[in-house]
Every structure is written in C-alpha cells, then in structure tokens.
Amino acid sequence: MQKEEPVFAHLSKEEVDLLSPLVWAYIGDVVYELWVRLNVVSSQQSQVGKLHQESVKHVRAQAQASLLTDLEVFLTEEEKEIVRRGRNARPGSIPKNASVMTYRYSTAFESLIGYLFLTEQYYRLNEILDLADKILFAKS
Numbered sequence: 001m002q003k004e005e006p007v008f009a010h011l012s013k014e015e016v017d018l019l020s021p022l023v024w025a026y027i028g029d030v031v032y033e034l035w036v037r038l039n040v041v042s043s044q045q046s047q048v049g050k051l052h053q054e055s056v057k058h059v060r061a062q063a064q065a066s067l068l069t070d071l072e073v074f075l076t077e078e079e080k081e082i083v084r085r086g087r088n089a090r091p092g093s094i095p096k097n098a099s100v101m102t103y104r105y106s107t108a109f110e111s112l113i114g115y116l117f118l119t120e121q122y123y124r125l126n127e128i129l130d131l132a133d134k135i136l137f138a139k140s
Helices: 013-018 021-041 048-059 061-074 077-088 100-118 122-139
Strands: none
Touching: 021 048, 021 077, 021 100, 021 122, 048 061, 061 077, 061 100, 061 122, 077 100, 100 122
16 A cells, blocks of 8 residues: 655745744644654553643643744754844733743744745754754753
8 A cells, every 4th residue: 555645735935934933833733733742652651641741741832932942053044044033023922831032032033933844944943853852851
C-alpha cells in the first residue's frame, strides 16, 4: 500500500508574507502543540491526564517565551525579523496568567513556527523543533 502525503492548503511565500503575524501564530500554536503532544505520547505515558499535564508545561506562554530566548542565537536574520514582527503584533487580549511581555514573546515563538510551516520550510522547522527538544530536555 502506497503512503499518501498529507494534504495542506498551499499558499505561496508571497501570500504568507502578506498575512498578519497573528495568523502565523494561530497556525504555529497548532503545529507546536501537535509536536509537543506527539513527543509526550512517545514518552510512554498512557494516562491521558498525565499526558495533558506534561503537554501543558511546554505549551504555556512562559515556556514558549523562555524557549524563544534560548533559540534566538540559532535563528537566521529572516527568522529574527519574523520573530520581531510576531512580538510587535497587537493581539486583542492578554491572558490573565501571563505578563504582556511573556505573551508577546510566546506569540513571537508561535509566529516563527507558523511561518515556517506555512512557507513549507519543513526541514528548518524540524531543526528548530529538534533544538527546542534539546533545550527542554536539558531544563528538565
């Protein structure tokens, strides 16, 4: 049986560049959460409650902001510009459990992940997520 490639809506790089950084973050949130959940499931935990608790530790705004700070030295100039645009985007509201600055850095991180995904830079996305995994492992 032949394995099918996943089907995603395709946008050109020019179309992605025209999107708001908040749209990049909207997609990046989903991509990063899926990546975290898959990693947590592969850790052999089987109780859904424990899986959820472990996932939440990594997808919280504080964790993402901290991760971005650690990753910034590995980013290209183009990626730093994406992060800057994501950080400066003005969301409609700020969650009660995070400071404005933490939330901005979290949004910047999600913007980068979403941008790389939407522009189909999967190899680079994988590199960044692998670095994130090493950073998270070192902190735990």
